[in-house]
Amino acid sequence: MAQIADQRIDRIETGQLTYSYPRTVGRNSHLGSHGSGGTLPILVVRTSDGAHGWGIAAGSLSALPGLVGSRLGELFDPEVGVINEAAFPLDFALHDLAGRLLGEPVYSLLGKLGEPSVTCYSGAIYLDDLDPEGSPRGIDAVLENAAADFAAGYRAFKLKIGRGYRWQEPRAGLRRDIEVTRAVRTAFPTERILVDANDGYTGPGFVEYFEQVKDCDLFWIEEPFAETREDLALLRPLTGPTLIADGEAHPNVPELLELSREGLLDVLLMDVVSYGFTAWRQVMPSLREASVQASPHAWGQPLKSLYAAQLAAGLGNVVTVEGVPGTTAGIDTSGYPLVEGVLSVPAQPGFGIPLPTIPLAPVT
Template sequence: MSEIYNCRFIAASILDAYSPVKREILKITKISAFQVDLPLKEGAYSWHIHTYSSFDSTIVVVETDEGLVGYGETCPLGPAYLPAFAEGARAGLKKISAGLIGEDPCQLGKINQRMDELLNGHPYVKSAIDMACWDILGKATGQPVYNLLGGLLQENVTLFKVVSRQAPEQMAKKIAHYQEQGFRQFQMKVGSDANLDIERIFAVSTALRTGNVLAADANTGWRQHEALRVAKAIRDIDIYLEQPCLTYEECQVVRAHTDHPMILDECMADVGTLIRGYNDKAMDVVNLKINRVGGITKAKQFRDLCVTMGVIVTIEDTWGCEIATSAIAHLAHSTPKGMHFQSSAFHEYHSIEVATGGPVVENGYMKASSEPGLGVSVNSEALGKPIFSIAVS
């Protein structure tokens, strides 16, 4: 009987520690949005046909009546990558923020339901609010977000390093340099010209050390016939093919004609497509982007379904600073190691620090803060003045 009592006592203590009943009901009193440019350390980032020297990010600050503050971020990868753009994110945030004043940020299901009532679609807009609310929930319960997402299932998060699209010899030099920094998994950007991309893949794969992992990411850039030509030309190279074509159907045709493992990314916009891909055996790895699915809440649903179905998952976002990278790290930390392929540390690509407390990067891995919430604190000088602030009247 004493053993049963002890088990019940321990279980009750755990539930008590996480129970929302223990905290006061919080209310959102103010939502502010800030625009921040994220300049690239290497001067430019190129993929498919696009090249940028910086990315336009929107930082959201959600304040509560009890003084707890949460931080979120949405950073589309330019206006032509996905159906999302930075100015649209800020317009959408301004549209929904007034309707969230007075809501409890810790009631994440209700927050997401309310955002859907206020704005149909536009998940990249809602992602920043949802992220900030998870940050508040962690602070309200005294827990790092990874504990709330399932616990610390892996101590260190495996990273991949992006090899930006350049001339073949330049890309080969870059991957050699990144390997010296301790990175072992890489995503090389292709998708602009099939003939040159074949040269790029041969050059970069030659510089790859034995045992390291390489993916050729076309970011939807090849036509179906071009992707088939590339796949045939690189048949004997140990490499992953990532989102070779624009549509799910085109990618399926390519998969049927290659032995290379397939990663699907841009076409994996929701759990419905994920289930379709699972049933069709359309991919070996799926890329989950927090911003694309609408925030941490929906990303957790997507991740949990991947784990249940046995689909290996890359966890990342479209782009971002320390805030978005922290959200990536917390979701990855709470993913079973065998089900997690790799993640991104976007804040390492920038020449400015928007927030302190971002994940620590070392030898090809990152580790999130164990502080409550996301563990980040914004730099007010980097944020500047808000684009808008909506508060209790």
């Protein structure tokens, strides 16, 4: 470890990756179309001995030039993660670098408390029945998207609901949410179904929805409403084995942990990138103490699902991983096969993803 800690940062570079979805992803309860892909910034950190690590940029790059010349041990501890606030944008690059230097996968650095494979659901079933504007395709669009993701290897589907928050009159939106949920259950009688309202319901409104789909055997309900103790206490007695998941949007982690200790939440969802790999390492013991499981939010870039799978294999206590159907140009993710709904993690050093051959520029 001392030898690794003494390595000096020689260069920090940045570049852009392009990712794409297999189809245009539509609306959720609050937002319009999510498009067909986008770009994401990455960071590459290189040492004076020629080693490198890379990953998604996890914050502002403004302080990074001042880290060039630093000892790795001043920025990162393999047993903790990032230990210098200025280096937090390098969270993923430094984990990758440490794994490569030690010859171990990232999940080994994290403790290997989970399994090197984890169930993975499709997070891409949005409100596509409502599009295109003026000539909506109806429920068949949702079923077609679920079938396409099944063909891609997924065996669980997270359905966006909450149409009555913005896009339909509330009663019509409620009816359509119920119809879609029941239609997907009929089409896929043995697969997991999760639902996500993005806080698009009131507490009583969601109770009405849930009572109409109780026989659909939902695996979890996510962000049904802006979490309050009163509304969760209203819902909790009705859910049975269905898990209640929350904590994606603007998470107040101490409050979420308190609700979990009271038995009102089952799964916490802080984002794998914006919350951070290092932060997840720090908080997971508190989740175990509160008897609540994890499933880091990964929607957006397909690469985030792979990070979440490494976290699951390393820290354990992850109930499932959010999948983002799609590809990222220029990177080889063949070490992460998705087969029959299970995403496997490679044993190669670091994150097991070769450095992409894209233009890079020094961070200035």
